[in-house]
Amino acid sequence: MIRINEKFLDYITKLEASDPSKEIIKVEAAVGTPLIKQKTNVLFVYIIKKGLTKCYLTEDTGNDFIQEFFGKGEVFGELEVITGEFSFCTIEALTTVECYRIPKKAFLKLIKEDFVFNSLVMNLMATKIRYTALRHSYNQSHIIEDRLKGLHQNIPDLFARITKNDIANYLGVTIRSLNRAIKTSGLERS
Amino acid sequence: MIRINEKFLDYITKLEASDPSKEIIKVEAAVGTPLIKQKTNVLFVYIIKKGLTKCYLTEDTGNDFIQEFFGKGEVFGELEVITGEFSFCTIEALTTVECYRIPKKAFLKLIKEDFVFNSLVMNLMATKIRYTALRHSYNQSHIIEDRLKGLHQNIPDLFARITKNDIANYLGVTIRSLNRAIKTSGLERS
DNA sequence: CGCGTAATTGAAAAGTATCAACACTGGTGG
C-alpha cells in the first residue's frame, strides 16, 4: 500500500509559503538516496511533496522488511523527533523525490504553538498505528497469494512501479515465493 | 511483550485526584470483559491502573490476532477518540482490571489545553508505532521458535500468566506449532 | 462423577524457503 496524506501536505505548503524565517525548505533526493538511516540520530522531519519512498528495517538476519511505501504528503522522522530516539528504519527514495524538510526544533515548536499542526500530527500518528496494526494482523493470517492480491488491488500498476525485490520485502517473503504467487494468482501480465 | 507506561499512569493519577468535575473515574472489569469492541464507536479512553488486558483483532478468516498485552499505565481508545473512527481491535480483560476512564470530550479537551498531557499522548503514540513496526518486522523474519524465546525472555512467567491459546494468537501461529516450538526450544517446564 | 475447556500429540497436507541454473536487459569499454 502506498500511503498518502494530502491534508498534511496542504498545510505544510501553506506554512512554507508564509514562513519568514525559512525554517521549512524544499529538498530533492535522487533515486536510491537514504533520507533517514536506521539507528542514527534524526535531525529533520520530512514531508513528501512528490515521488515515492520505501520505509524499511534491516533485521539482524540481514533481511530487509519494508514497512510501507510513502507517497505524496506522507511524513517521516516525526516519531524520532518526538521521542528523541534513534531511527528504527531507513527511508529511501524509489524515484526522484521532492520534499519539505523541517528542523527538529522548528517541528517541536510548531507542535507546541500551532494547535492545528498539533492535531494533524496526532491524526497522522493515530492513522499510522491503525494501518500498521491492521497490516500485521492481515499478514499473519493470510497466505502470500492473498496478500499479493490485496497489494495489487491497492496499486494496480504495482509491477511497473516497484521492483520484485521490494514487493517481496514488503510481503515478507522470498522472491521465489513471490514469483510462484504471481503465477498461481494469474497476475502475470499486469 | 506486556507493555507498561508508568509515567502516564502517574500523570493521570494526579489529574484524577485534582479533578473537581469528576470526569475521570475509576472502573473495574472482571476477567473476560471486553472494554472496547472491534468495529464499534469508542466513547472513552482508558488507562490501566492494575491488571492485564489483551488487544486483539478478529480477522475475516475468524482468526484472532493479538496485537499486544497491556499492563499498568497503558492507554487504549485514544486512537479512535482522536481520529473519530470505529475501533479496529477489541480490548479484553485477562485478569480483574482496574482502570481510569476518561470521556471522549474530556480527553480531547485535555489534549487541547494541557500541553504536558498532549506531549505524553504524542510520546505514547510514537512509542506504539515503533513497537508495532519492530514487532511486525521481527515476526516476518524469524521462525516461531525464536519469536517464542524472545517473548519468554520478556515475560519469564509467560505460561503462568497467559493461556497457550493467547500465546499462539500473539505469535500468529497455531497451537500445534506453538507446542512443537515449546518442545524444541526446551521451554517446557517454565 | 460428569461436563466443558485447555492442553498434547501424531500423521498427512499445504505453504514457503533454499539452492542452483538460466534468461533478459542496458550499459561499458575494447
Add this chain to the structure above:
DNA sequence: CCACCAGTGTTGATACTTTTCAATTACGCG
C-alpha cells in the same frame, strides 16, 4: 560492433516449516 558485466527477473527440484485434522489426555468445578 561485439563481448562482457551487473542488475533484475524466471524457473525447477528439494528440503524445511507450519497448518490441518483428528484423537486423546489433563484439569477445574458444580
